[in-house]
Amino acid sequence: MTQTATDFTTGNVPDAPRSDLPELLLALSRDLRAISYTVDGVAEALGPSAHAALGRDQLIPALLVSGRLAGSDDTSVRALAAVVQLWLLAVPQSVDAIDAALPHVRTQGLADLGLVAVESGVVTAKVDLRPYGWDPNQDGSGGAELWVASDLAAHQAPGVLRHDHVLGIGQASTTLVQVTVRKHSRRALDLGTGCGIQTFHLLHHCEHVTATDISERALAFTRFNLLLNAPQLNLDPANLEDRVSLRLGSLLEPVAGQRFDLVVSNPPFVITPRASGETPSGQFTYRDGGLPGDEIVASLVRTMSGVLEPGGTAQMLGNWEVVSGSEWHDRPAAWLEGQDIDSWFIQREQVGPEQYAETWLQDASENRDRAHYRESYAAYLDDFASRDVGGIGFGMIWMRRRDAAQAAIKRFEEITYPIEQPIGPHLGAAVDRADWLVGASLPDTRLVVAGDVTEERHQRPGALHPGVILLRQGAGLRRTNLLSTELAGFVSACDGELTVRQLAGALEAILGNAEDIDPATFREGLLAGVENLVLDGFLIPAQEKETP
Template structure:
């Protein structure tokens, strides 16, 4: 169990919003709700075009809309003032904020540390924006929140502070959409930042431990949790009953503990290291302080130790691709002999130049030409020192196999023991359905089903989202290409052989896999070179792949 000294329970540290003033937090939440400062409220106020531009960090369309809205409708003045203050980082007259947020007023915002006075105007000291997600079909699980973080590069001048606390970004929402949601007693949010992953975990986990190496990040998380206590079903007077905030690096704060689910958007950015560099010179929200991709490698190798039997981990990461190798070679090396089930999906691959440009711009390090040139050169030299020609980005799923007594299931459980290890390394760079988490979870369940059942005895049906395409030359008697396409989830496309296409067309649940393969063997066999056993084994393997990928499903599933 972790040392109690690592537990973060303060609500008042320099340069972070205060969470030790519960009356003001209640008043702020009530005011924001009353003025319509919600995801839907802001979207309706700005309109589709300005909202889309704002999501790309472009402020001008929203500035134009805000000014026009106030002229056209004085009743929109209150929401315009709040949107301008926090989303657009435009200082507002105190009287405008007092009128828009009458419960907390400017004085309360100053006391919380969310704003400061700049030449008499109220200026945002931190970002505060609406965030939420829709409820399930049964009405459960939705949330309407507000999230505070540091002002982003497009909202302020100069290079970001090195202990910058990142807000809602593409990486954090990608992890949210990727995570497989299931009830878990204890979950770990490793590197919580401003708390985005923790908010979602609280809706399907009994207790969440959130860690970060940054004290400021934990202060923002604590503020966000208590500001949204009602929506997150938290008792403000007993936050620790459901959330534990831990200060420390990587897995140190939870040494000796075990979790059913770990999620992490770690500081995976590959950044050049310099001799004698201190932690204060690194951007804590993105730089792990280790050379190359060692931060991701270290987590992949060690997360097994904090997972309960059957527990899973999901994270995002970068990995280096050296010249002359496949992208998957390095991630595979992190798992050699570990016994961990693993699934890596590479979503993007870029060269050293594009990688350097992306992350130098991310921290606003492009504004000083001399600094930009020096930093750019350092990136290229660092990658060249390891013969790196590409950097991959993607999603990682890991699982600690369950105990034998718990893992086996199904009619032949005694024969299968633990579920067969999942070891998948694939590249999917085209658009996929979001959220993809439910589809990833279904894929894992199908892999476990295949490990626990005799596929030959199963009765299969074609999934509802699957369509078939046939292409042939004009005048040709038979199609030259037969494709199966998925309309949902990972939206895979599978090229079918003639016999596999025949198999799929017969999958209506009536006949078993063995019966369909037998019929195809009788129909297509008979030649001198035909080997019945090889035909059956090969087709059975291909059918297993179609089940694993969700083209075919066991009847009733």
């Protein structure tokens, strides 16, 4: 998939919201805030059960609740119900109801902005416009209350999605938000911006963001969303380019020759069978990269270092194929061969070809046409079989263009159980610990047990000693570590009073009286175990211990 990279500055793209009408954008944001069309406002109005169901794309409970609210004597309650039904539930409304709910922008203004269609006094949503936000410091930055426009989803509109569908706030986008390490950056890149979710968060801790996409409609939605939320994002609508550059083009082509401190990407990583003679118009641009197999992710991993400043990081989501009989990380490891780049792959899920096909055919509502579904399902299975693919992995990727002061990191982990969210701060802390160990003298360090760590001991009834000793993390990646007897003894003595060298010497003396051990081998093995516990956050330098 190739396309010439160009600056995107137009506010008027066919079949996309208009961002060149600043007075109407201001009126719309004023009206939405006045009726509490916010995350908290909608949640309070619908109630916990209906709001939770709406989060699962189940509309019926919210339809029932909003229907009752529409008959309220309170005009503000009726106004919120009308807007919820219009944009979240895709229920047509009367012109009178929308004019009353949004008195400054009114129905005509919404139509001019390309958000609704009006016919015979009935207002129909052309887009999904929903509240979005986060609490202060939830992602390492300040909080925000925003609105996000995207195309209507499969549960809101009949038929198969259009191939240039602009995806809204989905699980993948929020996963990337939560996994991103939030540090101040001078220049950031949002690769494959979609409707702009990642850019919103980047603007809170980055001086300038370049947002790219292959889809002109996606960039139009992003521009609309940025300007609608300009005050909350600290943007000057008259000089958007001072902080945000929108670039049209494929993959890294739009930023060739540029360097960034941070790159985030939720790329079109879905593995889709390629048909002979297929053109981009036959692909779903929001998810299909247009390359065979997992090559879209592979190509980004192989070339990402070319757009990173020294020490710069990249975080992305991706799929990778697992060839039958191989380990899941064999292919990602091959992508990294010959590169001077740090990497950390965390596989969160692995599914078989059948489940993968079912997931993505349903995602685009392709299961609504039985004949098309059968043909497409078979194409998926044939495509995977042609490469002997036995499974497809999904996970998170962290990369860094290393400099001399940083640790060499090559990690592949499979973590399929629930982890703490947002996980970004914990990933950042883990990298910081790895870098700290490069310059630190571990034997001369005083360590303490991290505050979220607990110990479990298991033994057979009547046994004198435990057969299994486990350390568990209650936060972050929530790892479990199986300890040897000597390492368990070391951890139990880590109160910040003695150095690692002193504790190791004490253990050596105690165990040496009871066992025949080689001092050098003992210390080497113990220090390796301690270093791993520090890397994973079970043990931390004493100065990091929080004051109660």
